[in-house]
Amino acid sequence: MSITAEDLRWFTVSRSLFQPTTLKRALQRMGFVQADPIRAPARAQDLILRHRVKNYRAGDLERRYRELEIEEDFFINYGFVTREVQALMHPRSNRCVPAAGLVPSPRRPRKRAQAILEFVRERGEVHPQEVDEHFSHGTVKNYWGGTSNATTHFLDGMHYQGLLRVVRRDKGIRVYAVHEHGPLPSHKEECQRRLDALADIAIQIYAPLPLPSLRFLLRRLRYAAPQWEKDVASAIQRAKQRLLHAEVDGVSWYWPADEGPGGSVGQETVYLLAPFDPVVWDRDRFELLWGWEYRFEAYTPAAKRVRGYYALPILWRDRVIGWANLAVKNGELQCDFGYVTVKPKERAFDRELEAEVERMKDFLRLKG
Numbered sequence: 001m002s003i004t005a006e007d008l009r010w011f012t013v014s015r016s017l018f019q020p021t022t023l024k025r026a027l028q029r030m031g032f033v034q035a036d037p038i039r040a041p042a043r044a045q046d047l048i049l050r051h052r053v054k055n056y057r058a059g060d061l062e063r064r065y066r067e068l069e070i071e072e073d074f075f076i077n078y079g080f081v082t083r084e085v086q087a088l089m090h091p092r093s094n095r096c097v098p099a100a101g102l103v104p105s106p107r108r109p110r111k112r113a114q115a116i117l118e119f120v121r122e123r124g125e126v127h128p129q130e131v132d133e134h135f136s137h138g139t140v141k142n143y144w145g146g147t148s149n150a151t152t153h154f155l156d157g158m159h160y161q162g163l164l165r166v167v168r169r170d171k172g173i174r175v176y177a178v179h180e181h182g183p184l185p186s187h188k189e190e191c192q193r194r195l196d197a198l199a200d201i202a203i204q205i206y207a208p209l210p211l212p213s214l215r216f217l218l219r220r221l222r223y224a225a226p227q228w229e230k231d232v233a234s235a236i237q238r239a240k241q242r243l244l245h246a247e248v249d250g251v252s253w254y255w256p257a258d259e260g261p262g263g264s265v266g267q268e269t270v271y272l273l274a275p276f277d278p279v280v281w282d283r284d285r286f287e288l289l290w291g292w293e294y295r296f297e298a299y300t301p302a303a304k305r306v307r308g309y310y311a312l313p314i315l316w317r318d319r320v321i322g323w324a325n326l327a328v329k330n331g332e333l334q335c336d337f338g339y340v341t342v343k344p345k346e347r348a349f350d351r352e353l354e355a356e357v358e359r360m361k362d363f364l365r366l367k368g
Helices: 005-016 023-030 044-049 083-089 110-123 128-135 150-161 188-206 211-219 226-242 283-290 347-363
Strands: 032-034 070-074 078-082 139-141 147-149 164-170 173-178 244-248 251-255 270-272 312-316 319-329 332-339
Touching: 005 244, 005 283, 023 032, 023 078, 032 044, 032 188, 070 083, 070 150, 070 164, 078 083, 083 188, 110 128, 110 150, 110 173, 128 150, 128 173, 147 150, 150 164, 150 173, 188 211, 188 226, 211 226, 211 251, 211 283, 270 347, 283 319, 312 347, 332 347
Parallel strands: none
Antiparallel strands: 032 078, 070 078, 139 147, 164 173, 244 251, 270 312, 312 319, 319 332
């Protein structure tokens, strides 16, 4: 079968933007949803889920966190994982130290960590302020050269290690409990099975992928399971053997073996996508599929921004044709749109864009 770039675009869009379902089923299907604290006009995890969950409203994930059988953890990025996915990643060895700046270092005095664990176990659930008031850890130098609260630093590191879990958030601040795990797998076959399963989950979320992006994605499993970092390269090779692939315009593309481009095309719908939505997450793939460069500019100085602080890619049919910057002011949603070339002249686009804005208002609870 001859596969074209258009086939890949439709395949990318249709397999990721599946028919909306319940929140629990969507999370089970995805396995992982990336999180980000910026709210413009909502957090990334909510913007991602609103396209995939029926009647989703901003904040539903946090409000229903306890009942959803999910955990906050670091997969290929920080976010929300199902407990089945988390079980594949833990326990993380005490010797594992992730790359600086991506997740907090779990290096800490052993006696201090044990004291914190006993304190948390005794109380069941603790707010970081309770720990700080009890232990008075002071401050530490952080990765960026400034200072951070030492208690927060220790708790973050212990959470990454898997010693603690987030049971809920109190005004956005993590509330912790002790997290118990089974022993670290000792058999090579079990370690390989887990790493391959993690690779398949990541691929399922982000496929189809050009070969460089596949390698980039799977190399990030060293943060999900740093205890097996030395085995990631062989896991990439095994993944390539399991996947289907095709050459399109001189680029090798990979996707799950039980799927493939073809079939009916997607609906004529406008989507305003989060910067971290699986459809647009990989910037190199984005440029291959849609022919222009998209970058996340929230941390770019204002004078150097090209698209805007939190530009949401505009997906129309199988094309990402522009971006939108949204803000809520005085209870009203303000929209500023930009286009790569020109705004589509079709009435259908105007109608669907208006419908998407109305859906965004519902999602933000700005109507009624």
